Amino acid sequence: MKQSRSSLLIAALVAALLATALVFSAPMSSGQAEQQELFVLPTVPPTPTVPPAPLARADVGAPQSGLTLAMASFDETNALDAWRIVDLEDVPQERRSLWIVVDGRLRQDRTVPPLRDPSIHETAALIGDASWSDYTISAGFYDQDNANVGLIVRYQDGSYYRYRIIRNGYEDRPQHLIERVSDGTVTLLASLDAPGYEPRRWNTIMFRVNGDRLQAFFNGQMTIETRDAQLASGAAGLYTRAIGGMLFDNVTITQP
Structure with a gap:
């Protein structure tokens, strides 16, 4: 009797494993695919880093600056x-x-x-x-x-x-x-x-x-x-x- 019950439990476990494998291997419906795409984040380029500023010369086109x-x-x-x-x-x-x-x-x-x-x-x-x-x-x-x-x-x-x-x-x-x-x-x-x-x-x-x-x-x-x-x-x-x-x-x- 115990052996019969063990056989039934093993058979049920194998059936469950096969069913799970079939679910994950089956192709997704269009609705499921659209739902999955909602979680795909777009690629955003990084904000450009502002480089150091050049020196603005105040003596351009003039004699040597004073005060x-x-x-x-x-x-x-x-x-x-x-x-x-x-x-x-x-x-x-x-x-x-x-x-x-x-x-x-x-x-x-x-x-x-x-x-x-x-x-x-x-x-x-x-x-x-x-x-x-x-x-x-x-x-x-x-x-x-x-x-x-x-x-x-x-x-x-x-x-x-x-x-x-x-x-x-x-x-x-x-x-x-x-x-x-x-x-x-x-x-x-x-x-x-x-x-x-x-x-x-x-x-x-x-x-x-x-x-x-x-x-x-x-x-x-x-x-x-x-x-x-x-x-x-x-x-x-x-x-x-x-x-x-x-x-x-x-x-x-x-x-x-």
């Missing part, structure tokens, strides 16, 4: 303490632009918490005061996800000069502009219809003001030169839009 008014490489987390953040257009408090120091660079990082939304309004990081008159500002910039970059000179009470470059790939023409902004009114002083800048690579930008002479440089080459005597002195600064993704590094401001 250094300011230098910033943003290696310290408190490096932004010497700068003043200004929204160049009227925006509500919850849409104010946010600038931060991260990984040794100054980054325009969209708008303040809790919204943190990108915004197309213009913003600037300023340094210096109303006594600054004749000087050159230079910087390296790296555009991760923006479209406008520039430098500001002689900022005072909302009026200033700026050199602005538009990223390649946009239909806006021209792509290099020197403008005077006076109490919100923008006046185009000079422009160059040449290629703008390439994103996701370091470029250098420089803007020099001496008396009524304004000179703009991009990657070491002069792009625009013009004259205007309306604004005499003021702070210097970095310009972009509050879209986010614009990095600045190696800022230098010198007197002739």
